[in-house]
Amino acid sequence: MSSAVGLGAIKVTRGAPIGEALAGLMLTVPAGLAYLVMLLLPTMATILLAFTDYELGLPDWNWIGLGNFTEMFEDRGFGVALRNTIIYVGFVTPLSILLGLGIALLIESGIRGRATFRAIFFLPVVSLTVAMAAAWQYLLHPTIGPLNGLLRAIGVSSPPYWLSSSDWVLLSLSAIGIWENIGYNMVLFLAGLTAIPRELYHAAEVDGTKTWLDRFRLVTWPLLGPTTLFVLTITMIRSIRVFDTVAVLTQGGPNKASEVLLHTMYKEGFTFLRLGYSAAITLVFLVMVLGLVWLQTKALDKRVHYG
Amino acid sequence: MKPFTRRTLMGVSAAALAAPQVRAQANVEIAVHYAQPQIFKESYDAIAAEFARREPGVTVRFITTPNYEEGNQLILRQAATNQLPDLSYQGFNRLRVFAERGIAQDLAPLLSREGDPAAHGYTPGILALGHFGGMQSGLAYAASNAISYYNTDLLRRVGANPDPAAFPKTWDEVIALSARIRALGDGTEGMWFQWPGDDWMFSALLFSHGARMLTPDERDVGFAGPEGLSSLRILRRMVTEGGMPQLNGTTALQAFAAGKLGMRFGSTAFLRNMMTSVGRNFEMQTALLPVIDPVNGRLPTGGAAGMLTARDPAKREAAWKFLRFSTGAEGTSLMVKNTGYVPTNQIAIDDPRYLSEFYRENPLFKTATMQVGRMVPWYAFPGTNSVRVTEVMVNNMARVVEGTATPEAALADMASEVRRLLPRRG
Numbered sequence: 001m002s003s004a005v006g007l008g009a010i011k012v013t014r015g016a017p018i019g020e021a022l023a024g025l026m027l028t029v030p031a032g033l034a035y036l037v038m039l040l041l042p043t044m045a046t047i048l049l050a051f052t053d054y055e056l057g058l059p060d061w062n063w064i065g066l067g068n069f070t071e072m073f074e075d076r077g078f079g080v081a082l083r084n085t086i087i088y089v090g091f092v093t094p095l096s097i098l099l100g101l102g103i104a105l106l107i108e109s110g111i112r113g114r115a116t117f118r119a120i121f122f123l124p125v126v127s128l129t130v131a132m133a134a135a136w137q138y139l140l141h142p143t144i145g146p147l148n149g150l151l152r153a154i155g156v157s158s159p160p161y162w163l164s165s166s167d168w169v170l171l172s173l174s175a176i177g178i179w180e181n182i183g184y185n186m187v188l189f190l191a192g193l194t195a196i197p198r199e200l201y202h203a204a205e206v207d208g209t210k211t212w213l214d215r216f217r218l219v220t221w222p223l224l225g226p227t228t229l230f231v232l233t234i235t236m237i238r239s240i241r242v243f244d245t246v247a248v249l250t251q252g253g254p255n256k257a258s259e260v261l262l263h264t265m266y267k268e269g270f271t272f273l274r275l276g277y278s279a280a281i282t283l284v285f286l287v288m289v290l291g292l293v294w295l296q297t298k299a300l301d302k303r304v305h306y307g
Numbered sequence: 308m309k310p311f312t313r314r315t316l317m318g319v320s321a322a323a324l325a326a327p328q329v330r331a332q333a334n335v336e337i338a339v340h341y342a343q344p345q346i347f348k349e350s351y352d353a354i355a356a357e358f359a360r361r362e363p364g365v366t367v368r369f370i371t372t373p374n375y376e377e378g379n380q381l382i383l384r385q386a387a388t389n390q391l392p393d394l395s396y397q398g399f400n401r402l403r404v405f406a407e408r409g410i411a412q413d414l415a416p417l418l419s420r421e422g423d424p425a426a427h428g429y430t431p432g433i434l435a436l437g438h439f440g441g442m443q444s445g446l447a448y449a450a451s452n453a454i455s456y457y458n459t460d461l462l463r464r465v466g467a468n469p470d471p472a473a474f475p476k477t478w479d480e481v482i483a484l485s486a487r488i489r490a491l492g493d494g495t496e497g498m499w500f501q502w503p504g505d506d507w508m509f510s511a512l513l514f515s516h517g518a519r520m521l522t523p524d525e526r527d528v529g530f531a532g533p534e535g536l537s538s539l540r541i542l543r544r545m546v547t548e549g550g551m552p553q554l555n556g557t558t559a560l561q562a563f564a565a566g567k568l569g570m571r572f573g574s575t576a577f578l579r580n581m582m583t584s585v586g587r588n589f590e591m592q593t594a595l596l597p598v599i600d601p602v603n604g605r606l607p608t609g610g611a612a613g614m615l616t617a618r619d620p621a622k623r624e625a626a627w628k629f630l631r632f633s634t635g636a637e638g639t640s641l642m643v644k645n646t647g648y649v650p651t652n653q654i655a656i657d658d659p660r661y662l663s664e665f666y667r668e669n670p671l672f673k674t675a676t677m678q679v680g681r682m683v684p685w686y687a688f689p690g691t692n693s694v695r696v697t698e699v700m701v702n703n704m705a706r707v708v709e710g711t712a713t714p715e716a717a718l719a720d721m722a723s724e725v726r727r728l729l730p731r732r733g
Contacts, residue, residue: 255705
């Protein structure tokens with residue numbers, strides 16, 4: 001008897017939520033479908049392709065297992081691209097984070113023209129990289145560029161070929177990458193700064209902090225922890241992705257001195273038409289990015305949360 | 308068999324109606340692909356307009372890609388998905404891929420339908436430009452060779468004669484002149500040789516020694532001998548003695564247009580573009596490319612050829628008509644007047660009705676035509692690694708230019724790396 005009543009009660013209480021859950025499920029269908037078609041299926045296709053020797057335009061292809069990956073380890077081009085990408089990330093990430101933080105602090109402590117400075121430093125983020133690359137090409141032009149004009153005027157007899165010498169090209173591209181990323185990092189840090197409660201600064205003052213450096217060291221920097229971690233990951237991912245400036249300005253040259261991962265992937269796939277090998281490089285890239293995201297969530301869970 | 312529109316079909320005589328297939332293909336639309344619209348658009352538009360008057364039953368729809376490489380990809384992709392255009396104009400050295408993959412159709416039977424090809428201006432030399440994979444895989448539409456461009460103002464300032472006839476005939480003289488121009492200072496550079504991008508200009512040096520890229524049986528490299536070494540040594544001396552700066556195609560063009568570069572060595576195809584960007588800044592002249600072996604020296608031919616890809620018989624016939632018209636004497640003349648290229652139809656070259664007036668009024672365009680006798684096909688490497696071979700050569704040239712490898716070492720590496728990329732045969 002009592003069990004029957006109980007069952008009935010369950011039916012009643014569950015009835016409404018099932019309809020709700022169904023409606024909720026229906027509402028996620030468009031997004032789910034888009035995710036499946038635009039992201040999940042292409043990714044699966046790429047993973048499958050990475051184990052074949054498929055070439056665009058050739059009728060037949062074979063499963064070659066790990067063939068693409070073993071080739072990758074012997075391929076000087078891939079090695080150079082990986083090394084260059086790591087160097088590029090090594091330059092761009094710390095410098096654009098430090099400079100972004102510095103600018104954010106300066107703007108935050110400023111009294112006038114905050115909006116103006118914010119807009120000025122954010123401009124590189126909203127401008128089209130390809131168009132900006134053309135401007136950089138002119139600025140860094142070896143013979144008619146303003147930078148080398150200036151260097152000549154102050155007595156440097158043969159200024160560097162910024163974008164066409166293997167000694168300088170990676171540095172020049174990194175400088176452009178830093179310029180691109182500063183604004184983005186600055187905005188993220190500004191958001192982080194406004195979230196710090198004012199009372200903490202007052203409390204610190206009561207406790208005897210005198211200098212600007214103390215306030216930064218004891219209050220600002222620790223409380224910016226989560227923001228900094230996010231900025232660090234996002235900047236690393238953004239700089240691993242470097243492609244447009246390389247494609248427009250150097251095409252990986254001279255002699256692979258500015259070859260980077262994504263450009264190698266593009267060239268293998270769309271110039272050499274070796275889609276299988278290109279997919280394998282994409283997979284390596286994907287693993288690197290996922291690894292960074294995983295590290296971020298791990299660290300976020302553990303240490304830097306002050307919520 | 309001429310296709311007709313419905314209107315002409317109704318209007319014209321019973322003689323036309325007597326041809327039974329004609330009614331079925333009243334109006335045919337063909338898709339035609341070409342690359343580099345920034346260079347070629349005017350020429351194709353002019354040809355299409357004239358073609359429309361001749362063949363009112365055929366509608367031409369153009370598809371373009373910014374460059375040859377992307378055009379190459381487009382056709383390979385569309386071949387995989389069965390969406391090929393009916394006709395595609397591809398770079399000479401990329402035709403081989405399509406011939407070897409069975410995408411391009413053999414044009415020899417269509418040509419022989421009309422009798423002797425030479426009678427229509429398709430001499431053996433011109434046909435050879437589109438002969439790959441053992442068949443007539445394309446018909447040359449536009450051809451180019453490398454020439455010298457120079458800034459007459461800068462030559463005058465160092466006391467050199469700016470007349471094209473007096474321009475240096477050897478690389479030794481060019482390198483010496485370059486050093487003198489560079490000594491003017493203020494960021495002025497003497498010369499730039501267009502070595503990056505592809506193997507075309509290396510071919511120009513190599514072929515002008517009378518050497519070949521590969522041995523005739525294509526089993527081994529042909530550039531690793533003394534001619535190849537001499538070519539790389541000249542490239543090195545351009546830097547060490549001539550002070551050649553490290554530029555790329557774009558920055559060199561900008562420096563030249565700004566009057567900061569004395570001499571530039573590259574394809575005649577850029578002529579229209581260069582005339583536009585130089586404008587009235589200074590007086591530009593063109594001269595023959597210095598040759599190394601005046602008897603056996605040759606030059607590679609750049610440019611594009613049309614290849615037939617249509618399967619549908621009616622479209623195939625219409626596409627062939629367009630290809631035939633665009634490469635015939637009239638089409639070629641229209642192409643020449645609207646670009647900087649050399650004509651690829653012997654009738655357009657020989658018959659004064661077509662181009663003599665144009666060349667009289669535009670003497671800068673004439674330089675490339677004076678080198679036609681030296682032109683041989685741009686070498687297309689066999690097998691699937693052809694683009695990679697090109698890259699190996701460019702990278703080793705970069706080492707020579709930057710001085711990170713001696714010409715001897717770079718040539719040896721170039722040879723061993725290219726050998727690895729050639730197809731293996733029993």
